[in-house]
Amino acid sequence: MASHFSDKQTYQKDFDSKAYLEMYYAAEKGHLIKDEYLKFILKNLFNTFTSGMGCKGNLLIDIGTGPTIYQLLSACESFKEIIATDYTDRNRQELETWLKKEPGAFDWSSVVKSVCELEGDREKWAEKEEKLRRTVAQVLKCDVTEKNPLDPLVLPQADCLLTCLCLEGACKDQDTFCCALRNISSLLKPGGHLVMGGVLGSDMYMVGEKPFSVLSIDKEFLEKAVSDGGYVVEKFEVQPRSDMTGFHLARHNAAFFVLARKMSLK
Numbered sequence: 001m002a003s004h005f006s007d008k009q010t011y012q013k014d015f016d017s018k019a020y021l022e023m024y025y026a027a028e029k030g031h032l033i034k035d036e037y038l039k040f041i042l043k044n045l046f047n048t049f050t051s052g053m054g055c056k057g058n059l060l061i062d063i064g065t066g067p068t069i070y071q072l073l074s075a076c077e078s079f080k081e082i083i084a085t086d087y088t089d090r091n092r093q094e095l096e097t098w099l100k101k102e103p104g105a106f107d108w109s110s111v112v113k114s115v116c117e118l119e120g121d122r123e124k125w126a127e128k129e130e131k132l133r134r135t136v137a138q139v140l141k142c143d144v145t146e147k148n149p150l151d152p153l154v155l156p157q158a159d160c161l162l163t164c165l166c167l168e169g170a171c172k173d174q175d176t177f178c179c180a181l182r183n184i185s186s187l188l189k190p191g192g193h194l195v196m197g198g199v200l201g202s203d204m205y206m207v208g209e210k211p212f213s214v215l216s217i218d219k220e221f222l223e224k225a226v227s228d229g230g231y232v233v234e235k236f237e238v239q240p241r242s243d244m245t246g247f248h249l250a251r252h253n254a255a256f257f258v259l260a261r262k263m264s265l266k
């Protein structure tokens with residue numbers, strides 16, 4: 001049980017990206033493969049990015065990408081350029097290894113095939129992987145607790161911000177969460193979309209034998225945080241968790257998906 005907050009130094013030192021990927025995303029046995037979270041998020045990302053909801057443009061920045069690429073598979077059909085970001089060196093290294101098809105890269109093919117099935121042709125999984133590799137232009141360091149999360153870089157504002165399973169893991173309390181949301185919002189154009197997925201009612205998750213803390217949030221808090229953060233909520237889906245088999249590994253009672261539009265200044 002994570003009895004204390006897992007801060008960024010803890011992530012940098014103790015978060016084992018490879019052990020995490022095997023535990024949560026390995027074909028058939030990965031905990032999130034079996035859990036409803038991944039199916040729920042992939043379906044919502046597919047609907048958002050490839051079914052004419054107007055979520056498309058030049059630049060999408062993914063905040064807190066972790067070592068995973070599942071969240072980018074539909075987005076790469078609707079954005080010319082994707083920038084992936086994360087706090088820890090090992091997460092960014094894991095992403096670079098997959099993007100460059102280097103030895104030891106994690107095998108995402110079963111998840112890629114699932115997204116291709118949603119998009120209508122499961123056999124196009126190899127082309128999909130190459131399209132994603134061509135679309136991810138950079139993998140940058142980010143820290144959502146900084147006013148400019150990409151400091152010292154100053155980028156043009158993005159057309160879309162994507163963030164999955166990040167803020168609830170990175171923030172120690174609700175005030176920090178709201179502040180981090182404002183920080184990342186500075187990276188988004190007015191009128192641009194925020195796409196956020198994650199978990200409600202969690203307090204921790206395990207990576208190997210190590211517990212990592214999670215800020216427990218509920219729908220009401222999240223809805224208020226996004227609205228107070230200067231957004232109009234366009235879609236808010238919650239999927240209560242039914243399968244409690246992996247309860248001890250990554251405790252949460254629901255998955256959420258939010259699509260919101262950043263209000264223009266005028």
Ligand SMILES: Cc1nn(C[C@](C)(O)C(=O)N2CCN(c3cccc4cnccc34)CC2)cc1-c1ccccc1
Nearest residue numbers: 008064066087142143144165166169170202205250252
């Ligand atoms: C499964 C699963 N995966 N994940 C996401 C994960 C591994 O936590 C992650 O990669 N993250 C978040 C923390 N993050 C960060 C940590 C410190 C500081 C950061 C500063 N800026 C940006 C990011 C920072 C780095 C990216 C959460 C769960 C989960 C599922 C169900 C129940 C409970 C948890």
